[in-house]
Amino acid sequence: MAKSEVRDNHGRLTRSLGLRHVFALSTGAMLSSGLFLLPGLAAAKTGPSAALAYLLAGCLAVPAMFSVSELATALPKAGGAYYFLERALGPAVGTVAGFGTWLSLVLKDAFAMVGMSAYLVLILDVNATALALVLIGLFTLVNVVGSKASASMQLGLVVIVLGAMAWFLVGGLLETAERGIDSSNLDPFFTSGGSGVVTVIGLVFVSYGGLTKVASAAEEVDDPSQRIPLGMALSLVVATVLYTLGVLVVVAVVPADVLHGDLAPIHTAAEMVLPKVGVWLVVVAALAAFASAVNAGILAAARYPMAMARDGLLPDWMGGLSRFGTPVFGVIATGGAIALVVVAFDAEAIAKLASAFVLLTLGLVNLAVLVLRASEIRSYAPSFRSPFYPWTQLAGIAVSSYLILQLGIAALIFIGVVSAVGWVWHHVYARSRTERAGAIRHVFRRWGREADEALEREISAAMAGHGLRARDDYVGLIARAVVLSIPEGTDINEAAARASAVLSERIGVPTEQIAEHFLETGSLWIQPSKDHPTATPVALLDDIQNDQLVIVRAAAGIRIPAAWGGSGELVNALFFLAGTTADPGRSLRLAGELAGFLHTGAHACGQAATEAEVKSSLLPGLAVRQYALLPEGVDAGLIGCQIENLQFDNGSKVVAVNRYDVPLTVDESLVLEADDLLTVVGPEEEMPAPGEPAPLK
Secondary structure: OOOOOOOOOOOOOOOOEOHHHHHHHHHHHHOOHHHHOHHHHHHHHHHHHHHHHHHHHHHHOHHHHHHHHHHHHHOOOOOHHHHHHHHHHOHHHHHHHHHHHHHHHHHHHHHHHHHHHHHHOOOOOOOHHHHHHHHHHHHHHHHHHOHHHHHHHHHHHHHHHHHHHHHHHHHHHHHHHHHHHHHOOOOOOOOOHHHHHHHHHHHHHHHHHHHHHHHHHHHHEOOHHHHHHHHHHHHHHHHHHHHHHHHHHHHHHOOHHHHOOOOOHHHHHHHHHOOHHHHHHHHHHHHHHHHHHHHHHHHHHOHHHHHHHHOOOOOHHHHOOOOOOOOHHHHHHHHHHHHHHHHHOOHHHHHHHHHHHHHHHHHHHHHHHHHHHHHOOOOOOOOOOOOOOOHHHHHHHHHHHHHHHOOOHHHHHHHHHHHHHHHHHHHHHHHHHOOOOOOHHHHHHHHOOOOOOHHHHHHHHHHHOOOOOOOOOHHHHHHHOEEEEOOOOOOHHHHHHHHHHHHHHHHOOOHHHHHHHHHHHOEEEEEOOOOOOEEEEEEEEOOOOOOEEEEEEEEEEEEEOHHHOOOOEEEEEEEEEEEEOOOHHHHHHHHHHHHHHHHHHHHHHHHOOOHHHHHHHOOOOEEEEEEEOOOOOOOHHHOOOEHHHOOEOOOOEEEEEEEOOEEEOOOOOOEOOOOOEEEEEEEOOOOOOOOOOOOEO
16 A cells, blocks of 8 residues: 555545655745845844844744654644644644634745735836735645645745855855955944844744744655654754845845845845846745745645644534645635735734744644653654753743743734634534543543543554654564454454463563553554454553564454444454554554555455465565475475575565464574474565465575
């Protein structure tokens, strides 16, 4: 089953975004108005020290980057910050965060369109606002067509921006060095003292708001465990360097009386340090930057209404996907809102309002990490963990709170109004449509409050959505599996006891303890099917190194009660997966791969007659063969051989060796002995028929 396949038009997005797309989405979302428009407004408040304000803002964004990376690798779902906050702090806060974060993205994208208008009038004799509205419509259409097309366009735009800015920085820094401090405009560096710099940090923080946008498209990132943290870190470093050096050049070469009212400051500076062709390239780069920011903003913001509709916080029809697999309502609503803001507000007002909710959202994201860690939900297993926990998160919350206060009364009123609207909407519309309580209830459980046990299953299912990584041995898991059949009338507790008894023999943990873990972990996914429905319970154990699987088949069916996370569904097979607490992410990814396959491939599993056929049915394109190394058998020649010396003629390989019913670790130095049971996996069309000798050269 391809990891990037879109399975239906209602539930799953295409996993088509790689590291370059993550970097492009995050970087492109930042390098727009913050660089090409905002420096003039910032310098008017604090002078040349605006460059320092940008540098400090980039450093202060690091805690949020760490927290978003952790959350995105634990919960790679569409909706980004909204999804994290709703699952951590509950639907009420999630509703407020969903509305507020969506609106902050709309404001930031509208800010980019204001900048785009300022640069368009440099090359076109047209009504800039009208043209901006046309371009918003174009970006909206691109995002309706598909996220990969959108992300690919984003990559090209970012390349143009980075190339042009590299030329601008080289020319600008050489010019600044030649002028020296005395002949440049850098003295005095602080025109409003330290307080002016602090105020401007809050104003320019919107420049880094795009850093976390890629988290809202995490459900579409291939292997988000690695690519989201790395992509975000690279983009933050690149953006901080470009912002700091770019603004330094601008304030050094452009006189203050010109700069403070300039809405195209990079263009003005380029005219002083670059030849004419370089100036025009900067204009093209600015337009590309604005375009990439709006494009990334629509892509990210459109996922918020979809995610909220999935959770019952908005009407269902707002969460539907188009025939292109994109959230069409979210895309159109976002584009329309951006157009409205462009017409209604000026640049500085948009910047302040956007920064306010960016800061609030990032503060809550840091709080979400604190809550999820404290909840001790076992399936919360991020592959990236924020360093210096909890001090990183506490520092991030303090920074956000302080900078919001520096933005003024209008920003605080804005936050209050949006929060009130979200809170009222939740209580009037959404409260009766959702039963979740958030991970914070798991923290309160220590104080006597009831926890939301369903959240454990949902978080484990989200973790499973990562898809497999190179080191995840799915083939080996299936090959090591034990297949049992149980008679009619057996319930799920008896089935769990049978599976736990087998696992107990393999890992040396008491049967009762394993059975309790399956029930306590709370991870069970039901895979519906017309002819062979299945379920995958997962237990995470301390005393296990390799993941183990026991398949319990029940032709007459087993019902899944509420205690196990079901509602009376009848299934024909249970796939009990015992994972390890040392690497829960790997175990949940393996369980997710298995569960995902069973959504569409359960029929072959139901038709299988032997253990080998059951295993082959779970490995598309591969066949499983088992060979008993009996001294008098056809494969007796393998006795005494090392695994590394076995050469197969069809690309097959040994994936499991059982000795007296105990699975051994398969490595090249293992020597085969009489009565070993050898499991070999190879291409289905080239494997010998059952009963024939092993396919050795």
